[in-house]
Amino acid sequence: MPKLTLQDLQRLPKTDLHVHLDGSLRIPTILELAEQQKVKLPADSMEGLRPFVEVGEDCKSLVEYLRAFDVTLSVMQTYESLVRTAFELAEDAAKENVRYMEVRYSPILHQQKGLTLHAIVQAVLEGLAQAERKYNIKTGVILCGMRHISPDISLRLADLTVAFKNKGVVGFDLAGAEENFPAKRHKDAFGRVLQNNINCTLHAGEAYGPESIHQAIHLCGAHRIGHGVRLIEDGDLLNYVNDHRIPLECCPSSNVQTKAVKKMADHPIRLFYDLGLRVTVNTDNRMVTATTVSHEFQVIHEELNFNLEEIKELIIMGFKSAFLPYALKRALLAEVVHELKAFKPGSLESKREQL
Numbered sequence: 001m002p003k004l005t006l007q008d009l010q011r012l013p014k015t016d017l018h019v020h021l022d023g024s025l026r027i028p029t030i031l032e033l034a035e036q037q038k039v040k041l042p043a044d045s046m047e048g049l050r051p052f053v054e055v056g057e058d059c060k061s062l063v064e065y066l067r068a069f070d071v072t073l074s075v076m077q078t079y080e081s082l083v084r085t086a087f088e089l090a091e092d093a094a095k096e097n098v099r100y101m102e103v104r105y106s107p108i109l110h111q112q113k114g115l116t117l118h119a120i121v122q123a124v125l126e127g128l129a130q131a132e133r134k135y136n137i138k139t140g141v142i143l144c145g146m147r148h149i150s151p152d153i154s155l156r157l158a159d160l161t162v163a164f165k166n167k168g169v170v171g172f173d174l175a176g177a178e179e180n181f182p183a184k185r186h187k188d189a190f191g192r193v194l195q196n197n198i199n200c201t202l203h204a205g206e207a208y209g210p211e212s213i214h215q216a217i218h219l220c221g222a223h224r225i226g227h228g229v230r231l232i233e234d235g236d237l238l239n240y241v242n243d244h245r246i247p248l249e250c251c252p253s254s255n256v257q258t259k260a261v262k263k264m265a266d267h268p269i270r271l272f273y274d275l276g277l278r279v280t281v282n283t284d285n286r287m288v289t290a291t292t293v294s295h296e297f298q299v300i301h302e303e304l305n306f307n308l309e310e311i312k313e314l315i316i317m318g319f320k321s322a323f324l325p326y327a328l329k330r331a332l333l334a335e336v337v338h339e340l341k342a343f344k345p346g347s348l349e350s351k352r353e354q355l
């Protein structure tokens with residue numbers, strides 16, 4: 001089986017179902033926004049700022065990983081900055097042929113300069129809509145409650161999700177430090193979202209054990225699980241997740257950085273896939289993790305031996321797991337399956353030479 005190149009993986013149509021807006025900026029944009037807004041950054045050059053916003057392999061935990069967001073959030077407090085960063089994220093994704101992306105963030109973290117929660121959602125939807133008009137990409141938004149912030153705030157964010165249902169917001173999530181901040185505290189917010197027939201996903205089993213995944217599914221009604229790495233520790237729950245086709249949003253490189261796994265070779269995505277679970281491949285944070293969807297596929301191709309046929313299947317599972325209405329999902333899936341069938345590896349240059 002010949003090795004797939006990064007260009008091959010970039011050409012494949014893909015999804016990104018787990019990507020944080022506030023972890024996926026371009027470094028030059030942070031510098032420009034800081035200058036415009038007179039915000040003080042820890043450094044004022046690309047190379048100076050990089051270690052503060054890209055965590056690298058030396059990162060020791062999720063809590064350390066999350067420090068990068070103090071920097072990004074400092075320049076994401078205006079309407080214009082949210083439009084711009086949302087547009088640029090979708091542009092970057094479209095350029096590697098991501099055809100469907102669900103962008104997540106927590107509006108409560110963008111109120112330092114007094115923006116209303118509605119304006120914060122509107123701004124991101126505006127940026128994404130601009131990109132949809134320019135590129136071949138569809139997007140949706142997932143709003144995040146934060147584990148360490150009060151359940152009352154999660155409830156307000158759940159109400160915000162309901163207010164924007166069918167207007168671009170497609171789901172609700174719970175993010176942030178996992179250890180010591182159980183999901184069950186936020187179950188009323190998930191109840192609110194579920195009662196309104198809205199999809200939800202929770203970060204779980206990333207920095208805490210399978211009990212956290214159990215709570216996410218059975219107390220909060222998760223339709224998908226963010227990461228879910230530690231599902232490997234509970235075979236019974238794993239069977240349940242498999243039987244109910246609950247998708248896992250795997251983010252391999254991020255998991256190595258937060259030490260959810262020790263090294264890539266240990267990542268359970270290979271085992272999950274072999275056992276038939278519905279697994280999807282995602283970036284988590286394009287800037288903080290310094291990755292792209294194509295790069296994540298390259299890593300699992302090279303280090304976990306996923307071949308082209310398996311990668312195609314992972315891609316299809318990504319589209320199947322989208323929080324899209326069924327009719328739209330079927331149409332998108334049909335288009336993608338057709339492209340995947342016709343796909344042949346090999347660079348465009350070598351193809352042109354053959355002609």
Ligand SMILES: O=c1[nH]cnc2c1ncn2[C@H]1C[C@H](O)[C@@H](CO)O1
Nearest residue numbers: 020022069104105106144175176203
């Ligand atoms: O991988 C993650 N796990 C838990 N929380 C995360 C992760 N990546 C980003 N976040 C947090 C930091 C952001 O400020 C917040 C909303 O996007 O979500």
Ligand SMILES: [Zn+2]
Nearest residue numbers: 020203226284
């Ligand atoms: Zn995440």
